[in-house]
Amino acid sequence: MRNIAAALAALIAAAGLAACGSSSSSDTSSSKATSSSSSGSTGQVIQSNPANKKVTVTIGSKNFTEEFILGNIYAQALKAAGYNVKTQLNLGSEQIALKALKSGQIDAYPEYTGTALTSFFKVKTTSIPTDPAKAYNQAKADFAQQGLTALPPTPFTDSNAVAVTQATAKKLGVKNISDLKSKASTITLAGTPECRQRQDCLLGLQQVYGLKFKSFTPVDPSLRHEVLQKGQADASIVFTTDGQIKANKEVLLNDDKNIFPPYNITLVVNDKVLQKAGPDFAKTIALVQKGMTTPVLQELNSRVDLDKQKPAAVATEYLKESGYTK
Amino acid sequence: MGPGGTRMIVAAFDFGDAIDFILNGRESVTGGVRIGGSELLPQLWRHLELTGAAVGIACAVALPLALWLGHLRKGQFAVASIANVGRAVPSLALIGFAVAYIGLGFPNALLALTLLAIPPIFVNAYVGIAQVEPDIVDAARGQGMTEPGIVRRVELPLAVPLVFGGIRTSVVNVIATATIAPLIGVVTLGDAIVSPQVYGDAGQLGAAICVALLAIAAEVTLALIQMLVTPKGLKLSSTRRRGFPFMSMRRVEVS
Amino acid sequence: MSWLTLFAQVQIHHRASDCESNNGFCPDWIIKNFGDRYVDPFFRHLELVVISVLVGFVIAFALGIVAHRRRWLVGPVVGITGVLYTIPSVAAFLLLVPITGFGLLTAVIALSSYTLLIIFRNVVAGLAAAPAEARDAALGMGLTDSQVLWRVEVPLALPEIFAGVRIATTTTVGLAALAFFANAGGLGGLIFGDLVFKSNVVVAGGLCIVMAFVLDGLLLFAQRLSTPWVRAARA
Secondary structure, X not given: OHHHHHHHHHHHHHHHHHHHOOOOOOOOOOOOOOOXXXXXXXXXXXXXXXXXXXXXXXXXXXOOHHHHHHHHHHHHHHHHOOOEEEEEOOOOOHHHHHHHHHHOOOXXXXXXXXXXXXXXXXXXXXXXXXXXXXXXXXXXXXXXXXXXXXXXXOOOEOOEEEEEOHHHHHHHOOOEHHHHOOXXXXXXXXXXXXXXXXXXXXXXXXXXOOOOOOEEXXXXXXXXXXXXXXXXXXXXXXXXXXXXXXXXXXEEEEOOOOOOOOOEEEEEEEHHHHHHHOHHHHHHHHHHHOOOOHHHHHHHHHHHHOOOOXXXXXXHHHHHHOOOOO | OOHHHHHHHHHHHHHHHHHXXXXXXXXXXXXXXXXXXXXXXXXXXXXXXXXXXXXXXXXXXXXXXXXXXXXXXXXXXXXXXXXXXXXXXXXXXXXXXXXXXXOOHHHHHHHHHHHHHHXXXXXXXXXXXXXXXXXXXXXXXXXXXXXXXXXHHHHHHXXXXXXXXXXXXXXXXXXXXXXXXXHHXXXXXXXXXXXXXXXXXXXXXXXXXXXXXXXXXXXXXXXXXXXXXXXXXXXXOOOOOOOOOOHHHOOOOOO | OOHHHHOOOOOOOOOOOOOOOOXXXXXXXXXXXXXXXXXXXXXXXXXXXXXXXXXXXXXXXXXXXXXXXXXXXXXXXXXHHHHHHHXXXXXXXXXXXXXXXXXXXXXXXXXXXXXXXXXXXXXXXHHHOOOHHHHHHXXXXXXXXXXHHHHHHHHHHHHHHHHHHHHHHHHHHHHHHHHHHHOOOXXXXXXXXXXXXXXXXXXXXXXXXXXXXXXXXXXXXXXXXXXXXXXXXXX
């Protein structure tokens, strides 16, 4: 009896392992429908319009993973719609990207609503609307004054968040950031160097939540999750679409006092180019954005940051798996 | 006035803004905190701390070894290889190496920078000692000097220009690399360079100016110290190889 | 439209904890991705180095020839090139950007200005070290000053000049890694892009070292070719 139970248990365990031990490889067949994704998009294949062939658009992007992926997605989607697409990904910071856009070096690039407001339009981080739609509308109005159109934003927002390991969350018994109030003096916090001086980052935690951390360690952006894994910091300020959150089973504390403004992506396009490109441009962009929810972006970021795939390949996978391209 | 002219005027404004950032404080681009002006002082101090400690430790480690090996004139191929690798390894890779394999914070940054500082000091000191004329060394031996005595009283004084050249090179390299130390947990003058969103263009440029001035100041200081330390004989005479005076103040490097 | 696309969704992978996601040193990944990721930046880096050293050499050599006959120039030139040499490359790139913008030009200007001091100093020292007897003999044979320079002094100075170029080249390989601050590409952008991934840092840094050794070796070979009398004298 015991032997049969053991054999059964082993069988079930093996089946379970086989089911979820799939791969971190990239050659997944795209026609598998999966139940583990929470994106609610229904695929709708992009139709190629031959009239678009005579329009050339240059898509740019800033120089980090999420921007690379998005730039590639937009570029490949527009190509599928029949446009003649050139890319200039890896421009640099947002200041460089905006200069390139205004000078005509590129025709469009994806920008975060929050970043646009603070870096371009001199809005203090505490004045950014906490409602994503309001933030987008404000950015859109500001861009319009510069001859640029900010297309409707993505569903996902890539904002800051305070992350801890599961073990730490259990040990401290915290769920919201404000729960840290009494424990902050024993906690070391890590974040990017500029986090130290931003009100939508460390300053906000200090001023609005009243948290006095034991210490703050500035680190290169690629290290923000590693420090939690290695125990070099108790908490780390991460981005909500980082792939490592799921992979490392990190716990994001709830921002109950709303100091982290929304950062949705909007594709900022040169007005003239948008006009010349016709209605297909905005339609295509809106279509491929439907599937861009936070879990999906986490997955795409994981494929680049954790599986070390190339952003262009991941973009192709996104379009295929979501059913936008064949 | 063509586009070049307007470029120059814009550049002048940029530099003016950067100087203003250095001299006076201002509010950060994202708001809520003061940057520039006196806020730069702790960063400057950190920068100096890191540099001084790294070069100091590198000297303590590399000089004795270099003097000893150079005196024995052993290990030339190894020295040449160290020289090449030391020059070719990008400082960024060293920081990346520190990050990937060692860790964060002041002690680990110090370790990485010390490793960076060692090759120029070691190689230059070695060559400085090794290239002293064998005749002179023999003469000293003939006079009955001990080996350490020869190093201390004959070879080392003659090697001063090269030894200092190595130290000066290391100091500048470490100052340069300490600029990106904020990425591994030590906030130096490079904070504005790695956080452009907070500091803005003026802050980035201002920090670059500060780092450049710091390097030049360090170089000048060391050159003066070198002049004080160089034996009078070397200062006055033309060296046989170079053929013109005042070589002691020049930065001399191994070739 | 097949029913499958109606339910098309991005597949969330279950990730095993493997070499890449732990940011380790993964030979398989390196072999698979080397051609894709590292080859183009390598050649871009090489391009930067070669152009910068060439430009620096042309300027420094010209200055050296001029200063050889007008000794009073040596001090000022060493002073100016010394200042350029001292300015850390990161700072240099950022200082140039307001004037020359982002891109190859800025990077080349900054990188070549580093080579000036080293090469100039070696050119002057090499020319000065030509034995007076050789010059006298040449003048005695009826050569003009300019012929003495180009046919006697410069060839005798070649070892020293080559030494300077070699140092300049290996140094530039290391410095060019920071060229991405001026948006000029190269291996530095790769390192910075994933600072924590051991495979990445080791490969990109290693390629720099390889480049330096190869270039140094080529220059040494060129030096041996151009100064056959040195070997003959030894033999």
